[in-house]
Amino acid sequence: MASWLAFPDIIAVHVVSALFFKGTDSGFEISMAYKGYLGQPYFASLNGLRFFCILAVLWHHSPVNQLIKSPQLLDRGFVGVDFFFVLSGFLITTLLLREERLTGRISLAGFYSRRALRILPAYLLLVTLVSVYWIGIKGQDLLGLVPYYYTFLANFLKDDISLLSVTWSLSVEEQYYMLWPALLIVMPLSTRLRAGVLAGLIGLFLLTMLGLADWLDLPRLETAYAIFRLPGMSYTAILSGSLVAVLLHDPAGFRWLWRICAWRGAPLALFAGLLLYLQVTPGSLLGWPALGMNMLMALCVASIAMREDHELRPVLTFAPVARVGEISYGLYLYHLIGLHIANEMVSRSGLAQWQAAWAVTLVYPLISIALAEASFRGFERYFLLLRSRSASCAPKAAANR
Incomplete structure (x- = not known):
């Protein structure tokens, strides 16, 4: 069995192969x-990518992650959401x-009906x-927040209803849609x-991350909630996915990306490069670091979409x-x-803090x-069946959605 110490050498071989042999096509x-x-x-590989995105999110919220002093890479599980954004931008575009x-x-009309049948049932x-549990049963005074969730404005809220904090990302996607x-x-x-417009929008949201609104002293609308x-960052991610989709749809853009992304080992090298980037990039991943991460993620998506016989396919299609990945939504x-639920179960077990943290971390993904x-x-x-019927005359380019 190959040693993990040989992994950097494997990546180096693939990178060198790309540099010297990319012109052979x-x-x-x-x-x-x-x-x-x-x-x-x-x-075929995109559900596998979703698996790793949701795995990162699950790790990010795990009790063990909150307790241990881990390498920076393991402390950045939140970027799984950004990868979801990139993937969404690519597929929808x-x-x-x-x-x-x-x-x-x-x-x-067709687009919104398909999106509604996929997103709304589980979300609503x-x-x-x-909301009924925390407001109606637990009696918490949070009723004023509920309309923001129903209208996909949760990413602007000052506070959250417990267990609904993750819905901010759904709000970003719906606004994009x-x-x-x-x-x-x-x-x-x-x-x-179109690529120029997307690049301009990415630049705008990059400036927003860097404090554009404060520089220009722009007025902002504020309500009680x-x-x-x-x-900033979330829109930069989703637009990066859209940008690579626009380039791949064009013959010249496809040809350019083919040289970078379409050799069989490209996904392995690009995903390894992304992990290295997340490990060594300092700071809070806002501004230019976020843009670099989003561009790397977009190239990773391109590398597993352009050809089906890439070297990560056995893992991503397992x-x-x-x-x-299919049920990741x-x-x-x-x-x-x-x-x-896992916290409630383990809290009654009498385990020590570390034991309880590991127990919850292992059990809650299964639940x-x-x-x-x-x-x-x-x-x-049942709603997906209705969606399939409504899309029967539409192109099936993004059946993954």
């Missing part, structure tokens, strides 16, 4: 790969561009049940223009890994409930997976 081969990419109905290519137009169920498809429709069919201001929504699986099989799948 002919224009014809790249053209055929591009046609294959456009016709790819399902990206790919779906819209392929619909436009095949039908000559983008149907906002969670918000309703948790409201704006980006409409913006695509009004823009001319120009990859250069929320402060409305330009978000059945248990892919299944957890529900797992993300319900994992704080799983954590709450969360069980909740997500039950939700998927017994609730969400």
Whole structure:
């Protein structure tokens, strides 16, 4: 069995191979790969990527992570959400561009109906049940927060209802869904223009992270429960995914990214580079460090979407890994409930602090997976069937969604 000490050498070999042999693909081969990419109905490795994203989030909220002094990499499990954003931007933009290519137009009604059937059932169920529990049963004075959750404005809240704090990311995605498809429709069919707009928006949100609103002394809207201001890091991530989707949809952009991302070992090298980046990058990952991370994540997504025979495919398509990735939306929504249940169970066991922390860390993902699986099989799948019927005449470019 190969030693882990040899891992850097393996990465180095792949990087050198990319530098010296990237020119071996002919224009014809790249053209055929591009046609294959456009016709790819399902990206087989993306559920595996979702698995690792949700694994990072679960670790981030685990009691052991809160107690141990770990390497910086292990203290950055929160970036799993940013990777989800990049992936969402890539898939949604790919779906819209392929619909436009095949039908000559983008149907906002079709898009929003598919998104609603995927996102709303589990989300509204969670918000309703948790709100009833904490406000109606526990008697907490939090009723004023509820409308913000139902209208996907949770990312602006000053406070949270317990177990609903993770819904801020769903708010970011829904705001993106409201704006980006409409913006695509009004823009001319120009990859250069669309990529330029995305780059400009990424730059705007980068400046927001760096304090643009304070520099310009911009007014902000504040209510008793929320402060409305330009978000930064989360939008930079989701727009980075959209940018790589726009580039891959264009023959010239695909050809350029092929040289960087499409050799078989590229995912291994890029994911290793991302882990190294997260380990050595100092500070709070805001501003330029966040942009570098988002760009690396976008290249990682491109590397597993451009060709199906990459070297990480066996890991990312391993059945248990892919299944957890498939139900990762529900797992993300319900994992704080799983954590709450595990904490309640272990608190009655009389274990010492470290023992209890490890017990909860090991048990709560299993509870969360069980909740997500039950939700998927017994609730969400009925709406997904309706979604499939509504999309029967639409392109299936993003069947992963």
